[in-house]
Amino acid sequence: VIPGWFSEISPMWPGEAHSLKVEKILFQGKSDYQDVMVFQSATYGKVLVLDGVIQLTERDECAYQEMITHLPLCSIPNPKKVLVVGGGDGGVLREVARHSSVEHIDICEIDKMVVDVSKEFFPDVAIGYEDPRVTLHIGDGVAFLKAAPEGSYDAVIVDSSDPIGPAQELFEKPFFESIAKALRPGGVVCTQAESMWLHMHIIEDIITNCRQVFKGSVNYAWTTVPTYPSGVIGFMLCSTEGPEVDFKNPVNAIDANDNESQCKSVGPLKFYNREIHSAAFCLPSFAKKVIEAK
Numbered sequence: 462v463i464p465g466w467f468s469e470i471s472p473m474w475p476g477e478a479h480s481l482k483v484e485k486i487l488f489q490g491k492s493d494y495q496d497v498m499v500f501q502s503a504t505y506g507k508v509l510v511l512d513g514v515i516q517l518t519e520r521d522e523c524a525y526q527e528m529i530t531h532l533p534l535c536s537i538p539n540p541k542k543v544l545v546v547g548g549g550d551g552g553v554l555r556e557v558a559r560h561s562s563v564e565h566i567d568i569c570e571i572d573k574m575v576v577d578v579s580k581e582f583f584p585d586v587a588i589g590y591e592d593p594r595v596t597l598h599i600g601d602g603v604a605f606l607k608a609a610p611e612g613s614y615d616a617v618i619v620d621s622s623d624p625i626g627p628a629q630e631l632f633e634k635p636f637f638e639s640i641a642k643a644l645r646p647g648g649v650v651c652t653q654a655e656s657m658w659l660h661m662h663i664i665e666d667i668i669t670n671c672r673q674v675f676k677g678s679v680n681y682a683w684t685t686v687p688t689y690p691s692g693v694i695g696f697m698l699c700s701t702e703g704p705e706v707d708f709k710n711p712v713n714a715i716d717a718n719d720n721e722s723q724c725k726s727v728g729p730l731k732f733y734n735r736e737i738h739s740a741a742f743c744l745p746s747f748a749k750k751v752i753e754a755k
């Protein structure tokens with residue numbers, strides 16, 4: 462990358478490339494799993510890049526972190542035990558910590574360099590690690606879930622990168638089966654589920670697998686993230702057999718004006734609210750046809 466512009470060229474979005482103006486490269490490294498880079502952008506704050514793919518920017522990370530966390534956690538009345546797979550930047554931890562009902566948060570991140578880099582360059586994101594309820598496990602989420610006792614968690618959040626690279630197995634059926642086993646009856650899972658504009662085929666496969674594995678409900682929701690190619694990214698929201706979960710109508714309110722969410726130094730919610738929670742499940746017809754038909 463040369464000072465000037467960073468263009469995000471990837472086989473994940475052939476023929477297009479989102480670019481950000483680079484002011485300064487702050488870190489470049491190679492972990493056991495991927496290339497890690499941080500740069501200061503001209504207009505989006507600091508940017509975290511893994512294998513050439515933008516994972517977060519300071520300016521718009523709230524849209525992704527708040528939605529991937531509060532869509533599942535606001536859909537069940539009293540989340541107590543939560544597991545985060547991936548999410549090494551700590552942003553999902555910061556959001557989970559807003560829920561006072563939560564007693565324990567496990568996070569399993571495979572790449573320690575992501576954790577260390579986030580703590581150094583993204584303190585407002587990595588602040589999630591400071592919550593005493595958090596236990597960090599450096600390791601493979603696939604193995605972690607295999608070892609998890611049955612019914613251990615109320616919620617699992619899979620904040621992965623993409624199926625090309627270290628996160629590949631996190632998009633496959635055996636992993637979904639291990640999540641279903643680790644969730645209590647009526648427990649919920651939310652996974653990073655790509656873009657309706659770019660990845661309808663990947664989404665189709667994920668939906669097919671989820672319908673076979675999760676016997677509660679299977680839903681797709683999405684949010685807008687300007688620095689992700691196509692400007693949107695989606696989530697799979699599934700529940701296991703047991704107490705009914707209505708993802709579209711949050712039972713556990715945590716809106717910006719709710720003092721609970723203003724707690725501590727993590728600041729107020731910037732993106733999530735109960736209206737945008739419900740709206741996130743409204744799909745354009747080309748996606749509805751595929752997702753709701755299955």
Ligand SMILES: NCCCCCc1nc2ccccc2[nH]1
Pocket residue numbers: 514515516517548620621622623653655656659689690691693694
């Ligand atoms: N843990 C961060 C999740 C984002 C990973 C990178 C990424 N950026 C994307 C843009 C469009 C569709 C899927 C994407 N996946």
